[in-house]
Amino acid sequence: MEYRLLGPVEIRHGGVPVRITAARQRAVLATLLFQTGRVVPVGALVDLLWGERPPASAILTVRNYVSRLRAILPEPVLRSQHGGYLIEAATDLSEFERLVALAHHARPAHAVTLLDQALALWRGPALADLGDVPLRDIEAPRLEEMRLAAVETRVEALIRLGEGGRLVPELLRLVAQHPLRERFAEQLMEALDACDRRSEALDVYRRTRHRLVRDLAVEPGIRLRQIHRRLLRDSVGA
Secondary structure (H helix, E strand, O other), X not given: OEEEXXXXXXXXXXXXXXXXXXXXXXXXXXXXXXXXXXXXXXHHHHHHHHOOOOOOOHHHHHHHHHHHHHHHOOOXXXXXXXXXXXXXXXXXXXXXXXXXXXXXXOOHHHHHHHHHHHHOOOOOOOOOOOOOOHHHHHHHHHHHHHHHHHHXXXXXXXXXXXXXXXXXXXXHHHHXXXXXXXXXXXXXXXXXXXXXXXXXXXXXXHHHHHHHHHHHOOOOOHHHHHHHHHHHHHHHHO
């Protein structure tokens, strides 16, 4: 069995998806997989599925969802224990975290390989098929932040390998998608400078600063300002 959280919540058996029709049943599975190896109380499941106003039948509904999951999961993956439920399973998320951790201690070329493998595990926006449940509001932003951090680390490794120039199209897209994320702006400026496009790099700083001041009422961080000052100094000396 494969258990997947990095995209639609999914179980695959022999490479074939196992059908789980109800969105909240998938949310029960996802909640247990996020806490793999730990007991999740029934009350916590209710909170993560319905929030502050659960229906009167919420506990019974959770038990029904768990019963249906047991019918498709191999024994003894899902167990009742201490007023809650526990699942023992490896997920694509745990593999992603393992690969990213290895990349942080690897040389740049090997780090890129590991991060490519980690990012290839993503199949789209995490938990997008769960519907409007509190679990998605809590976990989806956390997972997306992990993905973006891995992308940043991969780009950093490629820049260290002297491949910044070929990253410009990708970084232009990333900056357009995440205009307030300073690290992507920093990396784009470095990549543009690496291929002698310094004036464009300075324009990136101006646009990013404008967005930060307008939308967040903050000035750029110290690293972005340092890159900007270096580019200005190099422009004067050129």
